[in-house]
Amino acid sequence: MQIRSRAALAAALVGALALSACAPGGASSSEEDDSNTIHIVGFAVPEAANKNIATEFTKTPEGEGVKFQTSYGPSGDQSRAVAAGLKADYVHFSVPTDVTRLVDEGLVADDWDAGDNKGVVSRSVVVFGVRDGNPKNIKTWADLVKPGVEIVTPNPASSGAARWNALAAYGQVISDGGTEKEATEYVNKFFKNVVSLPSSGRDATTAFLGGTGDVLMAYENEAILAAQNDEGFEYVLPETSLLIENAGAILEDASEPSQAWLDFVLSDEGQKQFALTGFRPIRDDVDYGGTVEGAADPSNPFPEVGTLLTVDEDFGGWDEVSTKFFDEENGLIFEAILGAGLSLE
Amino acid sequence: MTSTEIAAVRPARTPRRSGPRSTLTRSSGLGLGIAMIWFSALVLIPLAAVVVTAIDGGWDVFWTTITNGQTAAAIKLTVFTAAGVTAVNVVMGPLIAWVLVRDRFWGKSVLEVLIDIPFALPTIVAGLVLLSLYGTDSPIGIDIANQRPAVFLAFLFVTLPFVVRMVQPVLEELEHDVEEAAASLGASRFTTFRRIILPSLTPAITAGAALSFARGVSEYGSLVLLSGNLPFKTEVTSVRILSSIENDNVAGAAAVATVLLAISLAVIVVLDLIQRRVAARG
Numbered sequence: 001m002q003i004r005s006r007a008a009l010a011a012a013l014v015g016a017l018a019l020s021a022c023a024p025g026g027a028s029s030s031e032e033d034d035s036n037t038i039h040i041v042g043f044a045v046p047e048a049a050n051k052n053i054a055t056e057f058t059k060t061p062e063g064e065g066v067k068f069q070t071s072y073g074p075s076g077d078q079s080r081a082v083a084a085g086l087k088a089d090y091v092h093f094s095v096p097t098d099v100t101r102l103v104d105e106g107l108v109a110d111d112w113d114a115g116d117n118k119g120v121v122s123r124s125v126v127v128f129g130v131r132d133g134n135p136k137n138i139k140t141w142a143d144l145v146k147p148g149v150e151i152v153t154p155n156p157a158s159s160g161a162a163r164w165n166a167l168a169a170y171g172q173v174i175s176d177g178g179t180e181k182e183a184t185e186y187v188n189k190f191f192k193n194v195v196s197l198p199s200s201g202r203d204a205t206t207a208f209l210g211g212t213g214d215v216l217m218a219y220e221n222e223a224i225l226a227a228q229n230d231e232g233f234e235y236v237l238p239e240t241s242l243l244i245e246n247a248g249a250i251l252e253d254a255s256e257p258s259q260a261w262l263d264f265v266l267s268d269e270g271q272k273q274f275a276l277t278g279f280r281p282i283r284d285d286v287d288y289g290g291t292v293e294g295a296a297d298p299s300n301p302f303p304e305v306g307t308l309l310t311v312d313e314d315f316g317g318w319d320e321v322s323t324k325f326f327d328e329e330n331g332l333i334f335e336a337i338l339g340a341g342l343s344l345e
Numbered sequence: 346m347t348s349t350e351i352a353a354v355r356p357a358r359t360p361r362r363s364g365p366r367s368t369l370t371r372s373s374g375l376g377l378g379i380a381m382i383w384f385s386a387l388v389l390i391p392l393a394a395v396v397v398t399a400i401d402g403g404w405d406v407f408w409t410t411i412t413n414g415q416t417a418a419a420i421k422l423t424v425f426t427a428a429g430v431t432a433v434n435v436v437m438g439p440l441i442a443w444v445l446v447r448d449r450f451w452g453k454s455v456l457e458v459l460i461d462i463p464f465a466l467p468t469i470v471a472g473l474v475l476l477s478l479y480g481t482d483s484p485i486g487i488d489i490a491n492q493r494p495a496v497f498l499a500f501l502f503v504t505l506p507f508v509v510r511m512v513q514p515v516l517e518e519l520e521h522d523v524e525e526a527a528a529s530l531g532a533s534r535f536t537t538f539r540r541i542i543l544p545s546l547t548p549a550i551t552a553g554a555a556l557s558f559a560r561g562v563s564e565y566g567s568l569v570l571l572s573g574n575l576p577f578k579t580e581v582t583s584v585r586i587l588s589s590i591e592n593d594n595v596a597g598a599a600a601v602a603t604v605l606l607a608i609s610l611a612v613i614v615v616l617d618l619i620q621r622r623v624a625a626r627g
Binding site for chain 2: 076080101155157158159160194195196197198199203206207210211212213326328337338340341
């Protein structure tokens with residue numbers, strides 16, 4: 001018995017020691033290393049593009065010897081993680097509100113969107129993902145609200161990125177000369193046809209590829225990237241779409257090469273890499289070689305959109321949008337989702 | 346559980362004058378201390394933090410969050426489905442355990458291993474599997490995607506092992522001669538089961554039921570692809586919590602989590618009371 005209790009004591013001590021060894025504190029990287037490292041925190045989609053841009057960047061004089069530490073995940077989660085103390089030098093999020101969260105925390109400068117690019121580092125447009133051969137012949141926004149058409153869209157309540165789709169659905173009615181009332185009616189009808197509201201864009205794509213629904217509300221860059229990864233689906237670019245502008249910024253206390261990195265991302269070379277993974281370049285004159293694999297038409301990967309809405313010009317900016325459309329209590333989109341749910345009762 | 350029982354049965358050692366007894370106390374005190382620190386760091390403090398966050402938002406936020414129609418519907422769906430699934434497990438769990446313990450058949454060891462798969466599988470993978478089997482492209486013609494049965498099925502999947510694994514060891518320990526004695530005294534098989542076997546299994550069944558209810562209430566990954574998260578129809582509470590967080594409404598998320606905690610706690614207490622009553626009757 002005595003021996004056993006001693007053994008227990010010893011085991012307990014060993015356990016305690018092991019625990020204390022696990023405790024954080026021994027950050028092994030030296031100061032010198034850290035000043036030459038760029039911590040990228042971003043939403044999941046641009047990972048491939050950023051990797052290629054980083055490779056090109058290290059070939060330039062400014063980027064020589066620079067190391068990268070990256071973390072990718074859902075946009076909102078990543079933004080909250082940085083606000084909670086995750087180390088970041090450069091952030092790249094799906095929606096600007098994820099950057100303004102960091103501005104409110106004092107981590108990003110107030111004038112982050114004052115440059116020529118207005119804080120935008122990558123762009124895309126809203127498209128419809130359809131089944132192979134487009135059996136339901138879906139081409140326009142009007143086709144989406146026909147009876148019997150089943151829509152899959154990520155849930156705007158739990159996915160910041162999904163808000164682009166909902167806004168596009170509302171805005172296209174207005175741009176066609178409809179009233180706000182008609183636009184609200186359209187959105188209500190739209191959500192009545194929604195059969196699945198997965199939590200994220202990734203889950204929505206998975207559900208769609210798993211056989212759910214006829215239409216997937218998607219983004220052009222994700223549709224192209226999916227095709228490049230051989231899990232593609234056909235996509236249709238509607239006559240009226242919304243310009244998606246993904247925000248990027250460097251933090252106040254970013255490491256020394258971070259500014260050069262941001263400049264490089266915005267340069268023609270950086271934008272070319274974005275284009276090759278399906279994003280639309282932020283300037284029209286970027287030369288990406290003319291073909292993009294995985295696009296509906298690889299030799300004309302980014303066809304002109306008939307009417308391209310933007311959040312700033314057609315919706316009065318994100319602040320306006322957040323309260324009018326996505327307020328938890330009485331946001332227009334959330335009410336539409338709610339109404340569709342209630343009618344199912 | 347069993348170790349404390351064994352300890353209680355063991356005859357008390359005669360105390361000696363010298364050290365050993367105090368050493369035992371010291372080491373068991375140390376053990377208790379370590380256990381409490383461990384438990385606090387992993388469970389008590391985080392749970393307290395959740396409740397504090399909910400209270401911090403103020404009573405108003407708490408109340409509006411809970412009474413919001415969509416949230417209330419989600420809580421209702423989650424709790425009722427978890428309760429239904431637990432009821433199924435209470436019947437099926439002991440049955441599976443019985444087959445595994447009392448019967449010998451080809452492939453039994455394989456089945457033994459398979460029972461634990463829902464434990465081991467990442468839930469999102471489970472979700473993918475369920476979607477391919479019971480989704481729109483179902484190879485067996487069962488399509489429950491984006492409907493309430495999807496939630497029920499996902500809960501069933503992840504909670505399957507709890508009751509089985511709780512009941513199994515108890516069933517293995519059961520003395521056969523007690524059953525034989527009952528039979529020789531003229532008890533029918535059913536009476537033997539009701540009066541002899543069931544009372545000994547009750548604690549294990551209720552413990553498993555409590556675990557499976559709590560696990561069901563918190564489930565997210567396995568149903569998120571199949572259920573479609575439709576408000577008022579298939580949206581579960583964990584999805585509501587996620588939405589609140591995405592809208593920077595941490596207080597609201599904590600409020601819903603607190604309600605879930607309270608419900609789970611209440612269920613565990615009620616099950617414990619039932620178990621005592623049944624055990625006392627036995």
